[in-house]
Amino acid sequence: MNERKDEKWLDEQLQRAINTTRPGFDADAWKQRHPEAYEALISRKQQASGPGTKPSRRVRLMVGALAVAAVIFIGVAIFLMQMPPGEPQGPEVAIAPKAPSAARIVSMMSLRMAYHQGGEEALSQQLDAALKKLGPRPSKLSALQVLSDLEG
Amino acid sequence: MLVERALAGDEEGFTALCRRYYPALVAIAHALLGDRHLAEDAAQQALAQAALKLPRLDKTEQFGSWVAAICRNAARDVGRRQRRFQSHRDIPIEMAESARDNAGPAVRAALEQLEPQAKEVIYLRFYDGLSYERIGAVLGISEQAINGRLRRAKKKLAQHLRRAGFGEVQL
Numbered sequence: 675m676n677e678r679k680d681e682k683w684l685d686e687q688l689q690r691a692i693n694t695t696r697p698g699f700d701a702d703a704w705k706q707r708h709p710e711a712y713e714a715l716i717s718r719k720q721q722a723s724g725p726g727t728k729p730s731r732r733v734r735l736m737v738g739a740l741a742v743a744a745v746i747f748i749g750v751a752i753f754l755m756q757m758p759p760g761e762p763q764g765p766e767v768a769i770a771p772k773a774p775s776a777a778r779i780v781s782m783m784s785l786r787m788a789y790h791q792g793g794e795e796a797l798s799q800q801l802d803a804a805l806k807k808l809g810p811r812p813s814k815l816s817a818l819q820v821l822s823d824l825e826g
Numbered sequence: 827m828l829v830e831r832a833l834a835g836d837e838e839g840f841t842a843l844c845r846r847y848y849p850a851l852v853a854i855a856h857a858l859l860g861d862r863h864l865a866e867d868a869a870q871q872a873l874a875q876a877a878l879k880l881p882r883l884d885k886t887e888q889f890g891s892w893v894a895a896i897c898r899n900a901a902r903d904v905g906r907r908q909r910r911f912q913s914h915r916d917i918p919i920e921m922a923e924s925a926r927d928n929a930g931p932a933v934r935a936a937l938e939q940l941e942p943q944a945k946e947v948i949y950l951r952f953y954d955g956l957s958y959e960r961i962g963a964v965l966g967i968s969e970q971a972i973n974g975r976l977r978r979a980k981k982k983l984a985q986h987l988r989r990a991g992f993g994e995v996q997l
Contacts, residue, residue: 679995684980684987687933688952694862696954697869699848701841708874715877719835 829886832877844873847893850964853953854894855901857946859908860938868904872897891966929992936986944979951976 705712788800828846831839851872855865876893883892937945950961951972958969965972977997984995 679987679993681980681995681997684984684995684997685952687929688937688948688983691930691933691937692949692952694954697849697852697862697866699841699844699873701844704844704870704873707870708877711874711877715832715835715840715880716837717835718833718881719837721835 827886829880829883829889833880833883833886840877843889846960847890847964848873849953850890850950850956850960851893851897853949853956854897854946854964855904856953857949858898858901858942859905864904864908865901868901869897871900871904875900888966890960890963894964894966929987932987932990932992933983936983936990939986940979940982944975944982947972947975948979948983 784800784803789797792799828839828843832843848869851869852862852865855868855872856862859865859868872893875896876889879896883889937948940948947961947965950956950964958972961972962969967975980997984997988994
């Protein structure tokens with residue numbers, strides 16, 4: 675009791691009161707006592723390296739875009755390779771004969787019938803009626819020109 | 827880093843992490859429970875919970891203070907289960923004690939009077955001489971803050987010892 679009590683004395687007392695053998699972690703004992711925690715730990719490694727690992731959404735999108743681009747590129751390349759050299763670059767456009775309209779056909783038939791039945795006068799009247807339907811009649815166009823056109 | 831390795835399921839990385847923090851966790855649990863064997867149980871339970879919850883840890887650099895918080899909760903659970911949490915002062919404490927030194931029981935009694943935070947820092951510092959770095963890692967505070975906390979705890983201890991008739995302790 676008579677000894678000098680300072681911080682060093684207190685530290686020694688605390689060392690004696692608290693100090694025990696240093697606790698050591700026993701991994702094997704821990705695994706046996708906590709198998710669920712150990713399994714969870716190990717499963718993360720399997721998830722990280724397993725074959726069923728799904729790539730991220732971004733990677734999947736990039737792969738998809740690259741696949742589409744590759745298909746387009748291959749298609750264009752095949753198309754260009756099949757074209758014979760010297761031909762114009764670009765597809766030929768087939769020009770279909772232009773069919774006359776139904777109103778024009780009907781008007782021409784009625785004009786032919788009017789000429790055969792009533793002569794030039796009847797033709798002129800029928801022509802006026804047809805042009806009212808088809809559009810304005812050109813002033814220079816005579817009944818005879820229309821008739822020759824109809825006769826081919 | 828060991829935490830990243832453990833997160834990736836590396837068993838050796840996790841074991842190394844456990845070896846690093848186990849003494850500090852036992853010290854924390856011992857400060858709460860007053861029993862070495864129960865403290866080791868609590869520390870192992872804390873590490874088991876850490877293995878399960880590790881993917882939820884946002885800041886891996888805070889692993890020490892995170893697992894220490896888990897350990898405090900585990901120790902409280904162990905204490906409740908053992909019905910010793912409130913009365914652990916009565917149980918025999920298997921601490922090394924010199925037969926010729928009669929200050930031991932008084933020092934232990936003084937330790938029991940400390941606030942939990944002060945008691946915890948004392949246990950951490952004197953549990954086989956844990957380094958300030960390791961203590962700082964589990965408490966999440968700087969070495970300066972550890973020093974301040976230790977000094978205040980020792981002053982409290984000195985007051986309790988003086989009241990117990992051990993005279994003045996010069997700090």
